[in-house]
Amino acid sequence: MEIRQLQREEFEAAIELSQYAFQFTMSPEDLEKSKKKFKPEQTWGIFDGHDLNAKLTLLPLQVYIHGQVFEMGGIAGVATWPEKRRGGMVSRLLTHALKEMKSTGQSLSFLHPFSFAFYRKFGWETYVEYKKYVIPIDKFPAKLKTEGIVKRDIKDISELNQVYQAYASSYNGTLVRDKEWWQERILNENYRTAVYYSEAGNPQGYALYKIEDKQLNCDELIYENETARRALWTYFANHDSMITQGKFIYVPADDNLPFLLDDPRIQQETLPYFMGRIVDAAAFVEKYPFKAIGVETRLTLNLSDHYAPWNEGVWTLTINSEGRGYLERVDTSSSSENNIAVDLSVGIQSLTTLMLGYQRADDLYKWGRIEGRSESVSALKRVVPVKQTFLLDFF
Numbered sequence: 001m002e003i004r005q006l007q008r009e010e011f012e013a014a015i016e017l018s019q020y021a022f023q024f025t026m027s028p029e030d031l032e033k034s035k036k037k038f039k040p041e042q043t044w045g046i047f048d049g050h051d052l053n054a055k056l057t058l059l060p061l062q063v064y065i066h067g068q069v070f071e072m073g074g075i076a077g078v079a080t081w082p083e084k085r086r087g088g089m090v091s092r093l094l095t096h097a098l099k100e101m102k103s104t105g106q107s108l109s110f111l112h113p114f115s116f117a118f119y120r121k122f123g124w125e126t127y128v129e130y131k132k133y134v135i136p137i138d139k140f141p142a143k144l145k146t147e148g149i150v151k152r153d154i155k156d157i158s159e160l161n162q163v164y165q166a167y168a169s170s171y172n173g174t175l176v177r178d179k180e181w182w183q184e185r186i187l188n189e190n191y192r193t194a195v196y197y198s199e200a201g202n203p204q205g206y207a208l209y210k211i212e213d214k215q216l217n218c219d220e221l222i223y224e225n226e227t228a229r230r231a232l233w234t235y236f237a238n239h240d241s242m243i244t245q246g247k248f249i250y251v252p253a254d255d256n257l258p259f260l261l262d263d264p265r266i267q268q269e270t271l272p273y274f275m276g277r278i279v280d281a282a283a284f285v286e287k288y289p290f291k292a293i294g295v296e297t298r299l300t301l302n303l304s305d306h307y308a309p310w311n312e313g314v315w316t317l318t319i320n321s322e323g324r325g326y327l328e329r330v331d332t333s334s335s336s337e338n339n340i341a342v343d344l345s346v347g348i349q350s351l352t353t354l355m356l357g358y359q360r361a362d363d364l365y366k367w368g369r370i371e372g373r374s375e376s377v378s379a380l381k382r383v384v385p386v387k388q389t390f391l392l393d394f395f
Contacts, residue, residue: 021079
């Protein structure tokens with residue numbers, strides 16, 4: 001058995017496995033398009049001779065965390081032939097992917113799980129959820145006259161990305177989108193756009209939507225300010241002769257739309273979405289913007305991470321008065337770890353969900369996901385900033 005990157009001529013083997021595993025069939029036209037876009041260096045497979053037994057795709061992506069850009073490895077397309085399952089192949093691929101991500105400077109990894117329990121075994125943890133609304137047209141926000149104008153079917157990526165970037169960077173865990181991502185992943189379907197421009201002509205909000213069977217389906221409703229939000233909802237409300245309801249998905253979990261409606265009794269769901277994982281704890285902490293509280297914070301952490309052994313062990317976490325953090329490994333060669341004074345013990349999953357802002361230190365402590373002294377938990381809570389997690393994309 002050999003783990004290696006695919007070669008261009010192995011596209012057919014990869015797509016055959018994907019179609020079987022994920023139960024879809026591509027038309028000849030779509031196959032040809034997919035073949036042209038195929039990047040074999042991003043797909044890793046386990047081969048028995050020339051036979052592809054299992055594979056995954058490792059996407060080089062970037063995400064916003066507290067307004068800063070972090071390198072992230074996106075895991076996608078994990079698949080194994082059914083007769084080859086239960087043989088540890090996915091475990092080997094994920095372990096290999098973690099090593100690859102560390103070597104290329106990707107200190108973080110995200111994936112969309114087929115099973116949350118399965119990927120938790122390998123150190124990934126839920127980091128984000130989203131809301132979904134279904135709203136009858138007569139419960140839409142009221143039509144309001146606003147300054148500026150909404151223009152339909154604007155496909156200028158630079159303008160859309162300007163708005164998206166301002167919005168996305170205000171959350172943790174959102175993707176940094178480049179031109180190719182916009183072209184291939186966002187604007188390649190039969191979606192329409194509506195862009196709000198201020199009186200000065202600046203784009204400050206947009207919606208990505210389509211109308212089918214008298215339903216408005218909106219995947220992205222992005223705005224920089226309240227005026228843009230009102231203008232875009234007024235634009236939607238002006239479809240009252242065409243639609244009976246609107247379906248809005250990928251709404252951030254902290255969205256307060258129901259409170260703003262005259263009748264907040266609308267259909268709404270909160271759905272767990274992606275999982276995240278710190279790949280390289282030392283590199284991640286060094287870049288992470290902790291709170292600057294004016295004094296140094298120092299804690300000894302016992303970090304557990306079975307599948308990324310470079311993270312495993314006892315570390316000194318130091319955060320200086322300006323909020324710069326460092327992890328320094330504690331030499332345990334001359335004594336057992338049980339004899340070292342450890343302030344907190346934490347697994348890579350809990351550390352990830354804490355640092356991304358999805359959970360809080362005191363809650364993790366209450367649930368037994370962080371162990372140690374309550375004073376140390378309070379110290380950690382003081383230096384980890386709070387920000388809502390969100391993700392609009394899928395891979």
